[in-house]
Amino acid sequence: MAWVIHQKHGIHLPQIGWSLDATRRAERAFVSHAHSDHMARHAEVVCTRATARLMRARLPAKNRAEHILPFGHTEQLTPDCTVTLHPAGHIYGSAQILLDHAEHGTLLYTGDFKLHPGHAAELCATPRADTLVMETTFGLPRYVFPPAAKIIANLITFCRDTLAAGATPVLLCYSLGKSQEVLRALAGSGLPIMLQSETHRLTRICAQLGLDFPVHPEFDPATHAGHVVICPPHAPGLLKRIPSPRTASITGWALDSRFFHGSQNSAAFPLSDHADFPSLLRFVELVQPQRVFTVHGFAKEFAATLCARGIEASPLGQAYQPELRLA
Ligand SMILES: [Zn+2]
Numbered sequence: 001m002a003w004v005i006h007q008k009h010g011i012h013l014p015q016i017g018w019s020l021d022a023t024r025r026a027e028r029a030f031v032s033h034a035h036s037d038h039m040a041r042h043a044e045v046v047c048t049r050a051t052a053r054l055m056r057a058r059l060p061a062k063n064r065a066e067h068i069l070p071f072g073h074t075e076q077l078t079p080d081c082t083v084t085l086h087p088a089g090h091i092y093g094s095a096q097i098l099l100d101h102a103e104h105g106t107l108l109y110t111g112d113f114k115l116h117p118g119h120a121a122e123l124c125a126t127p128r129a130d131t132l133v134m135e136t137t138f139g140l141p142r143y144v145f146p147p148a149a150k151i152i153a154n155l156i157t158f159c160r161d162t163l164a165a166g167a168t169p170v171l172l173c174y175s176l177g178k179s180q181e182v183l184r185a186l187a188g189s190g191l192p193i194m195l196q197s198e199t200h201r202l203t204r205i206c207a208q209l210g211l212d213f214p215v216h217p218e219f220d221p222a223t224h225a226g227h228v229v230i231c232p233p234h235a236p237g238l239l240k241r242i243p244s245p246r247t248a249s250i251t252g253w254a255l256d257s258r259f260f261h262g263s264q265n266s267a268a269f270p271l272s273d274h275a276d277f278p279s280l281l282r283f284v285e286l287v288q289p290q291r292v293f294t295v296h297g298f299a300k301e302f303a304a305t306l307c308a309r310g311i312e313a314s315p316l317g318q319a320y321q322p323e324l325r326l327a
Pocket residue numbers: 033035090112
């Protein structure tokens with residue numbers, strides 16, 4: 001019998017009684033990474049050491065039972081099912097979960113993932129699985145990211161030009177993941193960098209977990225001149241303390257011209273911690289699943305793309321429809 005997969009506030013697997021990235025409190029949940037849309041105050045969690053540490057910092061909870069698994073280490077989850085975590089390459093400590101059930105076969109759930117190597121995440125793995133549940137945030141053909149090295153080179157030029165003009169480059173990055181990626185990517189540039197307070201706090205935790213960073217003092221309005229500032233996209237309080245900021249969005253959505261023209265920012269750089277469209281296809285090729293369920297972003301469209309290639313696929317929550325092949 002196949003895996004039964006329910007989607008409501010995350011993913012639930014009734015056959016084994018575990019949830020995956022549940023967004024409401026669950027008795028037992030795998031947490032793929034410590035982004036707020038992937039976690040809640042669960043009673044019992046399976047996750048990596050980094051995710052457990054970051055979860056404690058972002059979503060403290062009393063009496064949460066943590067089962068911390070190193071990557072590649074297989075354990076019994078239920079009497080009939082084993083669990084193995086594999087790197088997802090999305091942010092530091094992010095994991096995919098591979099379940100191997102005596103009756104239902106193997107199921108791989110990716111969480112958020114990125115196939116290309118990033119600067120601040122482990123290299124994404126591609127274990128074989130019968131059933132694949134994958135995120136498809138950028139599941140349309142128009143999302144093809146330029147090489148990261150080229151984006152970083154452009155970003156460094158933006159920062160140098162802005163500083164030379166006597167202004168302050170402000171890089172708008174999510175506090176966990178993108179900020180550490182950009183900080184490490186700028187390491188060789190010699191640019192002095194300051195971090196917004198929450199970004200600074202999370203970066204220190206990543207440093208304690210073993211990531212190396214260039215010098216990164218916390219933002220100080222008195223001494224910030226001449227520095228690049230990294231701060232989250234919604235930190236208007238900090239921006240008010242910078243006399244002449246030039247803001248730049250750092251996000252995969254920067255590929256959409258609508259995104260840039262609708263924003264107040266001076267620049268946008270399409271550096272993402274998700275897989276782009278070609279990487280999504282490549283990932284499916286490598287995992288070689290018999291059936292695929294898509295979640296997040298362009299789930300319906302990417303499932304149709306897979307069906308057109310003869311792969312059984314459907315957006316999670318909708319039955320497989322072979323006529324999608326005609327789409
Ligand atoms: Zn995420």
